[in-house]
Structures are given as C-alpha cells and as structure tokens.
Amino acid sequence: MQPTTFLLRxxxxxxxxxGQVLSIAFRPFPKDDGLLSVxxxxxxxxxxxxNHFTGILGYKSDGVWAITVRExxxxxxxxxxEVVGHFPEHAVIDFTAHAAKEQKAKSKILATKAEKRxxxxxxxx
Amino acid sequence: MKTEFxxxxxxxxxxxxxxxxxxxxxxxxxxxxxxxxLAKHLWLSEHxxxxxxxRGFEKGFSLHLEGMVEDGSxxxxxxxxxxxxxxxxxxxxxxxxxxxxxxxxxxxxxxTNHPLPxxxxxxxxxxxxxxxxxxREGEALELPRAAGPxxxxxxxxxxxxxxxxxxxxxxxxxxxxxxxxxxxxxTFRLRLEEGAAITAPLPENFSELARQAGGKDxxxxxxxGVGVFDAYDRLQKLAETHHLxxxxxxxxxxQIEELAALQDGWLEGQGKAPDKDQxxxxxxxxxxxxxxxxPFPHIGPTxxxxxxxxxxxxxWRISAEILLxxxxxxxxxxxxxxxxxxxxxxxxxxxxxxPELYTFVRSHLTPA
Numbered sequence: 001m002q003p004t005t006f007l008l009r010x011x012x013x014x015x016x017x018x019g020q021v022l023s024i025a026f027r028p029f030p031k032d033d034g035l036l037s038v039x040x041x042x043x044x045x046x047x048x049x050x051n052h053f054t055g056i057l058g059y060k061s062d063g064v065w066a067i068t069v070r071e072x073x074x075x076x077x078x079x080x081x082e083v084v085g086h087f088p089e090h091a092v093i094d095f096t097a098h099a100a101k102e103q104k105a106k107s108k109i110l111a112t113k114a115e116k117r118x119x120x121x122x123x124x125x
Numbered sequence: 126m127k128t129e130f131x132x133x134x135x136x137x138x139x140x141x142x143x144x145x146x147x148x149x150x151x152x153x154x155x156x157x158x159x160x161x162x163l164a165k166h167l168w169l170s171e172h173x174x175x176x177x178x179x180r181g182f183e184k185g186f187s188l189h190l191e192g193m194v195e196d197g198s199x200x201x202x203x204x205x206x207x208x209x210x211x212x213x214x215x216x217x218x219x220x221x222x223x224x225x226x227x228x229x230x231x232x233x234x235x236x237t238n239h240p241l242p243x244x245x246x247x248x249x250x251x252x253x254x255x256x257x258x259x260x261r262e263g264e265a266l267e268l269p270r271a272a273g274p275x276x277x278x279x280x281x282x283x284x285x286x287x288x289x290x291x292x293x294x295x296x297x298x299x300x301x302x303x304x305x306x307x308x309x310x311x312t313f314r315l316r317l318e319e320g321a322a323i324t325a326p327l328p329e330n331f332s333e334l335a336r337q338a339g340g341k342d343x344x345x346x347x348x349x350g351v352g353v354f355d356a357y358d359r360l361q362k363l364a365e366t367h368h369l370x371x372x373x374x375x376x377x378x379x380q381i382e383e384l385a386a387l388q389d390g391w392l393e394g395q396g397k398a399p400d401k402d403q404x405x406x407x408x409x410x411x412x413x414x415x416x417x418x419x420p421f422p423h424i425g426p427t428x429x430x431x432x433x434x435x436x437x438x439x440x441w442r443i444s445a446e447i448l449l450x451x452x453x454x455x456x457x458x459x460x461x462x463x464x465x466x467x468x469x470x471x472x473x474x475x476x477x478x479x480p481e482l483y484t485f486v487r488s489h490l491t492p493a
Contacts, residue, residue: 012392017380017423022435023442029428031395059393074462105459105466108442112461 003070006041007079009114010053010061021038021065021115026097027107033104034096040081041066044089046121052089054123063122065114075106127229130188130205131225134274137264140199146170148259149189152266155256156228157188159249163224166246168217178216186221233275235285252288258283258295258351272460287356291313294364297352300375302345310324313339315348315363318379325350325363334369343417345375374412380424381408387426397430403449407432414479419487445482447473454482458489 015025039049046064053061056071069079078094093110095103135154137145161183168178191202205221231245240252257266257277267274279295286293304322306312315334316322325348327335338344349368353361372378387398415421422434422445432447443458456469469485471478 015386015425016385017425020423020437022423022425022433023444024425024427024435025356029392029395031428057393066279101455101457101466101468104444104446104455104457105464108444108457108459109461111440112439123442 001024001039001069001079001081001091003068003073004076005069006046006066006120007069007072007093008039008046008049008064008066008120009036010039010050010059011063011065012060013062015111023108023110023111024103025065025107026067026114027103033102034080035092035094038079038091038093039089047125050121050123052087061123063089063119066117066120067110067114071113072075072110073110077106077110078106126207127189127191128205128207130221132200132269134267134269135199135201135202135264135453136267137261139261139264142385143193143199145193145199145201146259151255152257152259153188153190153201155252155258156203157186158223159228159252159256160188160221161186161247162252163245164217166249167220167223167227167244170244172307180246181215182266184203185217218274226270229270229275231275231285232268232277232281233272236276236278236281241285241288247289248286253277253282253285254294292353292355292361294353297348297350297360297363299348299350299352299360300345300372301348301365302342303335304340306335306339316352317345317360318345321360323360323362326366329487331366331369338371343374343376345372346370346473347372367407374415374421376422377415378408378412380421381411381432384424384426384432392428396426396428397427399432399449403430404432406446406452407449410479412419414483416483416487419483420490421435422486436486436490438490441463443486443489445486453479456482456485458485 011021011025015022016082026035026036030111044052046066050061050064053059072079072093074098079091080094082090082092084090095106127395135145135149164186165182166176168182169175187206188203189206191199191204193199222296227242227245230242234241245470254261260266260279260282262279262283266277267275273318283293297314299317301315301317304316306313308325312320312324312326313327315325338346347370348363348366353364355361381404384399385401385404389398390396391398422436423431427433427446431449434445434447436443440460440462441458445457452473453474454471456471457466459466467489471481473479
C-alpha cells in the first residue's frame with residue numbers, strides 16, 4: 001500500500017442520512033477489537049468491493065467512501081493488510097492504541113475526509 | 126314489522142374479534158342510502174312516464190342494526206323495519222330486495238373484472254365513495270349472493286367509483302405543515318412531507334390549532350379526513366377534515382421512530398435493534414424539549430442498540446451517543462481541522478441534562 005492508496009469503506013444505509021455519512025461508520029464495532037475493516041483500493045475497485053460486500057458477504061451498503069493511507073496515518077492510525085480466507089483485499093485500520101473517546105474523535109476526522117472526497121460508488125450505479 | 130334484510134360479513138384483522146369498529150357504521154348508513162336510491166331507480170325504470178316514485182316510497186324502508194350473528198364472524202344482522210300502516214302497502218317492497226341483489230351483483234362484477242350489470246345506473250356508482258370507505262387494505266365486506274358472496278375491497282370499491290368518474294375518495298391520515306390559511310373560504314394549504322401541497326377544508330373547531338401551526342417549519346400536523354384521489358392513486362385534495370392534531374418536531378420524531386423497524390442482526394449480522402419502549406422514551410424526551418434555534422441532528426442506531434445523533438457543521442462534528450436503556454449520553458465535539466475535541470457525559474434521567482446537552486451542541490455550532 002502507498003500513502004495515496006484508497007482504503008474503501010462500505011457505509012451501512014442506517015449511517016447515511018440526507019447524503020451525509022455519520023462518523024460512526026468510520027469507527028470499529030465492538031466485535032472488531034479496535035480494528036476497522038476496509039478494502040485495499042490498490043487491489044480492488046470501489047464497484048467490485050461493493051459487489052463483494054453485498055453479493056458475496058451478504059451485507060448492506062449504501063455506497064463506498066474512501067480515505068487514504070496518508071490520511072489515516074496522520075491520525076496516528078496504522079494500516080495493514082489482513083487477509084481473511086479468500087478475501088485478499090481485506091485491510092484494517094488499527095485504532096487499538098487509542099482510548100474509546102479518542103477513537104470516536106478520529107472517526108469524525110476520517111468521515112469528514114471521506115465525505116469531502118465524495119461517494120466513489122453507489123449500488124445500482 | 127321487522128324482516129331480515131342482509132347479513133354482510135366483514136373480514137380482515139380488525140374484525141378478528143368478531144366485533145365491528147364504530148367507523149363501519151358509516152358504511153352501513155351509506156349502504157342503506159344506496160339501496161333506497163337504487164330502488165327508486167328500479168321503480169322508475171318499470172314505470173316509464175312517471176317522473177317521481179309514489180309518495181312515502183322510501184318511508185317504507187329503514188334498515189336497523191339488530192346485532193351480530195352468533196356464528197363466530199363479524200357479521201351484523203341488518204333488519205328492514207317498516208312502520209305498521211306502510212307494511213300493508215307491500216307492493217313496492219320488491220324494489221328494495223331487487224336493489225339489494227343488484228348491489229351485490231355490481232360488487233361481484235367489479236371484484237371479478239366483469240362488466241357491471243346493465244341495470245345498475247352509472248350515476249349511482251358515486252355512492253361507493255362512501256359505502257366501503259372505512260375498509261382498509263386487506264379488509265373486505267362480503268355481501269351474500271346466490272352465486273357466492275360478493276367481495277367489496279378497497280381496490281374493487283375504487284374501480285367502481287372510477288367507472289363513473291375520474292376521482293374517488295377514501296379515508297386518509299396525512300402529515301404535513303400548514304401553509305397559507307384562507308379564512309374566508311375556510312381552507313388551508315397542507316404541505317405534505319413528500320413535498321406536494323393540497324388544499325384542505327378548515328372547520329371552525331380546528332381554526333385555532335391551524336393558526337398555531339401556520340407557517341411554522343417545526344410544527345407539523347396530523348390530519349384525518351377524506352382524500353380525493355385520481356385513478357393513479359395521486360391525492361388531489363382533501364374533501365373533509367375530521368381531525369387535526371399538532372405534532373411538534375415531527376422531522377426529529379420520524380427519524381427516531383424509523384429505527385423501530387430494525388431487527389437484531391441489522392449490522393453485518395450482529396447489530397442489536399433498539400428496544401421500542403426505549404425509543405419511545407427517547408422520542409418523547411427529545412421532541413418535547415428540542416430548542417427552536419438548534420438544527421436537527423442526523424440520527425442513526427449504534428451497534429449496541431442505542432442512538433447516535435450527529436450535527437455536522439464544518440469544521441465541527443458534534444455527536445450525542447445515547448446509551449439505551451442506561452439513558453447515559455456521551456457528548457463529543459470534534460474540530461475536524463485542528464483535531465481538538467471536547468467531551469462531556471450526562472445522565473439524561475437527571476433534571477437539567479437535556480438543556481445541558483443542547484447548550485453543549487449550541488456552543489460548538491457557528492451561528493448561521
């Protein structure tokens with residue numbers, strides 16, 4: 001991954017309101033142990049990532065937003081590839097070094113950067 | 126003198142307890158009126174050259190609701206009651222019975238996509254604007270008929286009315302905002318949530334409520350009445366206003382209430398659905414106290430079954446995460462340029478917590 005590599009994040013329909021992405025969409029879930037799942041944009045396109053997420057994994061997504069490796073590292077959030085089974089494009093943004101409140105603040109910064117870039121792919125596009 | 130006239134049967138979830146909701150009474154009254162008007166038409170058809178039915182013709186017919194048939198269904202018994210002297214006139218009674226049977230044939234034809242009986246005059250189809258109007262989706266009114274019951278449903282009723290005219294009526298609940306009020310015509314413009322605006326009658330008893338809601342963006346109204354629709358089910362206007370109720374901060378309430386539809390597992394198989402009673406609690410607290418000067422937040426669920434409120438105004442993102450059922454609230458305002466954050470935790474069961482929440486948000490939003 002390069003500093004300019006896009007980290008693709010799927011946004012659940014419940015977290016897209018009036019076209020705005022809620023910051024909670026860029027925060028690790030309790031089950032994730034502080035690791036936010038993303039797709040490595042060097043290995044998969046936004047469209048293919050959405051198709052994989054909704055078609056293969058069977059989850060819901062209202063679109064694909066992205067932040068770069070440089071942007072996450074500027075927030076003191078390291079990024080690494082983490083291959084899961086037949087899912088080589090899987091990567092994680094590591095929030096574990098930060099307390100819960102700091103994680104929330106960082107998610108707000110990431111969501112703002114992603115939103116400024118705009119949605120890269122929407123279902124049915 | 127009393128004679129059994131009709132045992133209609135109501136079907137659908139509202140009738141499962143074998144009782145009749147009171148609004149069905151208007152259907153039965155409308156049915157009686159249709160029977161009389163059709164009987165008059167039948168009599169006149171058989172007496173060419175006569176312009177009017179005989180004096181007292183309709184006085185010989187009056188339907189009474191006798192009670193429910195005790196066979197485990199929502200089946201009222203309608204009896205034909207005739208005053209003593211008129212009972213002896215007997216000769217015209219056959220027209221009311223013919224009328225009853227022809228109505229059932231007409232309903233059956235509509236339900237089964239057959240042509241309407243030629244003897245049924247098109248100008249009387251307008252009566253189906255009232256008869257059957259209280260029926261909801263999934264409900265039906267069955268009229269007994271020799272060849273099997275005729276089913277009047279919301280859809281077949283609509284077809285009957287549209288056979289004669291371009292619009293039909295049905296009961297509606299509408300939510301919107303009150304626009305211009307025309308005091309002289311006693312009407313007002315109702316701006317619906319979806320964006321369209323319609324004209325609605327404003328009965329005197331609702332004038333004060335309409336005045337309070339007029340022009341206020343955050344004060345919606347719930348209107349119950351009779352809507353007029355075209356063949357494509359597009360609402361054209363409101364013909365009658367029966368009920369008007371103020372709904373403050375409806376946009377906010379709707380965002381929270383929408384979350385009640387979530388099921389456990391909504392987020393990648395693991396998200397917990399918010400508890401409905403807790404959502405009602407949060408809706409009530411926020412809607413009743415939300416200040417006019419604050420923009421509404423965007424609201425979503427948290428994976429743990431709580432509420433996530435976020436105000437987005439560059440450079441700030443301000444979140445209020447309400448933990449349910451704890452009623453704790455974690456506030457955080459982050460300047461997304463400088464990364465500076467302010468945090469505050471509140472217990473929403475404590476007096477003064479909500480004003481404190483609003484003050485926190487307000488202090489970080491740039492005045493417009």
